[in-house]
Amino acid sequence: MYVIHIGQRAEHRTTLAGVLQYLNDDRDGKAAPRVEDIAVRHVERGAIPVERLASGNFAVRPAGTRRAILSLILDEVDRFIVRVGGKILRPHEMSRAAWGAVVAAGRLAYFPAEAIDMSQADAGPLFQTVDLFEDQGDFDITDFICGEFFRRFGYGTNGPLYHPTAPPNCRHEVHVAYALMRGEKVRECIINTYRDNPHHARSELWMRPLIEVPALRGALSPSVLQALCQTMRSEKLEITTHNVGKLIAALRDVPRDGNYVHVDDALYAAGILPPRTMPTPKPLEGANAQPATKLAARIRTLICQRRYQEAVDRAGAEREAFNISQRELDRRLRAAVIERDGYGYEWPNRVALAVMERNIAVVLDIFDGPKDWNTESKRALRDEYGVDVLQCTSAERRRRLFDLCGFSLAEQAEWEAQAAISKARKRADRVVADAKSRAEGTTYRLETGQAMNGREYVDFCIAAGFSRLLDERRGSVTRYWIHDPVKRISRPLRAKDGTLDYARARLEQNASEAIA
Structure with a gap:
């Protein structure tokens, strides 16, 4: 038995690893005690010095060789924590503090300075002696501890697998959460640790429903349960003892490897999740509410048709690939309708007024480009004015646009010459400015x-x-x-x-x- 004194407060631990766990446990932002205020002693072996490492962690300095110290720590963990009554306990069968002591012992494989003064030779001071029965030669601490963990407990320093497809994890809350998910028996005192201290499981957001709603335990596969918790949390809906039966019934046909989309669809079909809402569209106002000419109306119609169809096709492809739920599909389709009906006449009127005013500079800027530029505006120009600038060469396209604005060939040549001079002047001005x-x-x-x-x-x-x-x-x-x-x-x-x-x-x- 070890007694830890911090100021006037005293704590008891059965293992030296438990002492390390207590001294270095997460204090939730509270200041660590001063090393001079800490005293540790074994009821039989006496006082054990405590040091503060450069990392900020506390370290103990028991007497003995490296192998002897580590063997003592592992023997205590084996005897008093892991192997109780001859049975090797799993992490969720131990208290959080007890498993923390096991982890603290395993941590010595990589941070041995927390229990051993690495600056001292193994023989140490005169009052330390070398065990004549120890193997002589280099002593690899990492190999020794990792080997002892596998030999004694059947798993490494990070603990056993908590799920067949997941890597080992030393966090106690993960093992408890998955045990509850599988429906295995977990002592109420262990569950209460996480019920009373939610911050211990702040990274496992789906653990809280398992603690508060026992009917969830063992009822769903890991992926389905996690998707359920994610869905309900995003909708700001709680899982309670009153609605858990309806939730489980709604998910009975979801495959074991079902994801967020499966769960969302099932809950939506059962009427548990509401349709996703859309903001009320604002009516068009001002100059952009009405078309300036028939050309503007035609341009808007073609643009809205194209954008609406693209949105519908994208949403349909996402749904077919099962990347979005039915609710999300419905929302995107409604959004496409709102966007189509809410598209104003700012661009169509700009184009229509440029054509009506025969503003050749703006007309060329809009229409004198490759056929995949401003396609709807070009199609509308063909439909309303009979001027085809899609199926022609670039020279023919340019001539047709000048003709649309009332320019003869001579006037076109004069305008282009002046435009070239102006363009060269602007380019020179940019060069000078740069x-x-x-x-x-x-x-x-x-x-x-x-x-x-x-x-x-x-x-x-x-x-x-x-x-x-x-x-x-x-x-x-x-x-x-x-x-x-x-x-x-x-x-x-x-x-x-x-x-x-x-x-x-x-x-x-x-x-x-x-x-x-």
Whole structure:
């Protein structure tokens, strides 16, 4: 028997592993006690020193060799916790604290410093002795503890399998939850631990119904039960002793490997789950509530038909693949209807007004593209105006659009020439703006020591009469200069920082203005 004193409080444990479990147990955010306030002693062997490791965990320092200490800990766990009355208990047959002691013993395979001073040789101080019956040579702590667990208990340090298809898990709440799910007997005192401390099972959200509603235990397969709990929780519905019978009856035909969709369908068919609600659609208002022309009305009709059919087809494919429930299918179909009926005339009216006003720039922007661009608008234009821009070459399409807006061939050529000039000017302006922005992000220093950014530097040079760009290649490197042909002096520029591009753009701009 071990006695643990923390201040004025005393606790008793039957195993040294239980002492470790108690000292290092989750305190739910409470501060850990100071190591000087902790005292541990065995009723026969006396005091056992306690240390605080760098990790923050507490460690005990019993006397003995490494093998002797670990053997003592495993013997105690075997005798007082796991093998009671000759039967090896499973985790759900032990209290949470008892299983925590087993886990603490297994943890020593990987964190032996919690029970052994790893800085000391195995012989230790003079009062420690080496067991003459121990195997000599290197002592592998991990192999020893893992081997002892399998030899003594039949499972590793993480405990036995809680489910045939799941990996081992050392968390007590997982073993208790699956035991309840299987309908196995679990002592009421163990169940009360989780009933009174819900935070212990906060990651197993389906465990709470098993605790509160005994009729659920053993009634459903793991996948069906978990899906049921997920569905009811998402719908903010509780599983109670009053509705559990109806729930189980509704799920009797669901396959054992059924998922969320199976469960949702079964509960919906039984009238337990309501249809999923949709917000009330708002009526169309303002300028977008009515079509400006017949073309606008036709465009809206075609767009709504296409979007509605796409939504219906997507929902149908998801349902056929059993990725969504019947409730979700019904909701998506209603949403498709609402979206279809609520689509306004903003885009259709924009297109229709551009055609009506013969705004060739907007008309080209909308219609002068590949056939899979703005298909509904092009189909509506064909239906209402007889202008087919779908089944023709790009040149024919462009000519038909100019003709629609009343342009002759000569007028088309003049407009395109002006558009090309405007486009080139805008492109040049963008280049200048980009170069200017990059140049402003760097710093140049003149011979006088004055510092300025790259844009100010180029402007200063051009204002001072520098009017030519020079380049000089040295091996694989090209250097750039802005040159004053009168004074015959040059100043450096760089391509990477934007000063070269900005200087070139400024000089070209000055040349254009001089010609004009």
